[in-house]
Amino acid sequence: MRSVLVAGGAGFIGTHFTEYLLNKGFKVFSVDNFSTGKPENIKRFLGDPNYTFEEMDIVKGVPKGKFDFIVDLASPASPQKYLSLPVETMLVNSVGVLNLLNLAKENRSRFLLASTSEVYGDPEVHPQREDYWGHVNPIGPRSVYDEGKRFAEAITMAFYRYEKLDVRIARIFNTYGPYMDVGDGRIIPNFAYQALTGKPITIYGDGSQTRSFCYVSDMVEGLFLLMTLDGLEGEVVNLGNPDERTVKEVADLICEILNVPKNYEYLPLPQDDPKKRKPDITKAKKLLNWSPKVDFETGLRKTLEWYKEVLNVGKDV
Ligand code: NAD
Ligand code: UDP
Numbered sequence: 001m002r003s004v005l006v007a008g009g010a011g012f013i014g015t016h017f018t019e020y021l022l023n024k025g026f027k028v029f030s031v032d033n034f035s036t037g038k039p040e041n042i043k044r045f046l047g048d049p050n051y052t053f054e055e056m057d058i059v060k061g062v063p064k065g066k067f068d069f070i071v072d073l074a075s076p077a078s079p080q081k082y083l084s085l086p087v088e089t090m091l092v093n094s095v096g097v098l099n100l101l102n103l104a105k106e107n108r109s110r111f112l113l114a115s116t117s118e119v120y121g122d123p124e125v126h127p128q129r130e131d132y133w134g135h136v137n138p139i140g141p142r143s144v145y146d147e148g149k150r151f152a153e154a155i156t157m158a159f160y161r162y163e164k165l166d167v168r169i170a171r172i173f174n175t176y177g178p179y180m181d182v183g184d185g186r187i188i189p190n191f192a193y194q195a196l197t198g199k200p201i202t203i204y205g206d207g208s209q210t211r212s213f214c215y216v217s218d219m220v221e222g223l224f225l226l227m228t229l230d231g232l233e234g235e236v237v238n239l240g241n242p243d244e245r246t247v248k249e250v251a252d253l254i255c256e257i258l259n260v261p262k263n264y265e266y267l268p269l270p271q272d273d274p275k276k277r278k279p280d281i282t283k284a285k286k287l288l289n290w291s292p293k294v295d296f297e298t299g300l301r302k303t304l305e306w307y308k309e310v311l312n313v314g315k316d317v
Contacts, residue, residue: 005062006031013219018042033055036184141272173238203267204266
């Protein structure tokens with residue numbers, strides 16, 4: 001039975017990835033320091049003989065053990081969270097990644113890094129391909145995350161080049177779905193919470209900025225393929241759904257699905273908020289034979305159902 005160390009396993013994507021791996025018959029060893037993840041997320045795995053969890057900060061140490069795969073999902077990911085944890089974010093993406101890479105080197109484990117579309121910054125090329133170097137403000141508030149992830153990518157590639165380690169890098173674009181914490185601060189949980197509790201929906205700027213949203217079941221499938229397929233050493237692959245929407249369209253769609261009034265509050269756009277973002281997934285299609293299957297409205301409906309349960313709101317959507 002093949003084993004996987006999942007760092008950040010109690011977070012949003014970590015929870016889905018763990019479930020996917022267990023269903024596929026892998027042994028999962030999960031670590032998390034609960035800085036943005038939650039103990040509730042992993043409760044349902046605790047009785048599974050193939051699942052082990054250890055509360056651990058990967059900046060301070062890594063578990064003992066030999067793993068076939070090491071997957072690094074550990075990092076605050078929501079702008080609100082990484083702006084409130086600036087130094088922790090830089091450390092987990094530097095020292096934390098180094099600790100995991102050293103562990104991978106010791107046992108010759110295959111290493112998968114969860115990077116981000118934020119390495120492209122506020123892009124001047126659209127859609128974004130993997131060979132675009134990005135447009136990042138290195139001293140702006142978002143740099144703690146953007147430059148942290150750029151460092152994480154660089155050190156991962158250094159282990160590939162100089163230690164001959166089998167590494168892969170996923171550049172994840174905006175992903176959403178159940179288990180994204182309602183207080184996470186990102187657009188889908190914020191809008192869902194606001195629409196379900198009768199609060200005004202907070203649109204930053206004029207709402208014309210775009211993102212392209214990938215449902216989490218598609219994302220974990222892509223991550224799994226990038227982790228398991230042979231012959232992809234050193235590859236960097238965009239994973240995301242190219243279906244691009246403005247922030248205002250997202251608010252409109254959520255209100256329409258929930259059948260609630262479009263009550264919007266316009267707030268200032270955060271500094272360096274990317275104006276547009278959309279993945280070019282040609283490489284993922286070619287290397288992984290992967291493309292997302294869940295359309296935005298279907299994914300949103302499932303996600304809103306989950307937020308209704310969590311918030312105990314009894315409306316049909
Ligand atoms: P999340 O905040 O829900 O999960 C991150 C997890 O990492 C949390 O459980 C947190 O407690 C844990 N963690 C943070 N620092 C740690 C440390 N020092 N030691 C151990 N655990 C630590 O975020 P997510 O959306 O699940 O993101 C997972 C990964 O995917 C992150 O690396 C993120 O940068 C990347 N990513 C996510 C998205 C997205 O849209 N969800 C987009 C781009 C990249
Ligand atoms: N956003 C918004 N209102 C919110 C939360 C987010 O208008 O309550 C906007 C934000 O300014 C950005 C987009 O939605 O343009 C996506 O933001 P999110 O925090 O989800 O992630 P990002 O893609 O910026 O990392």
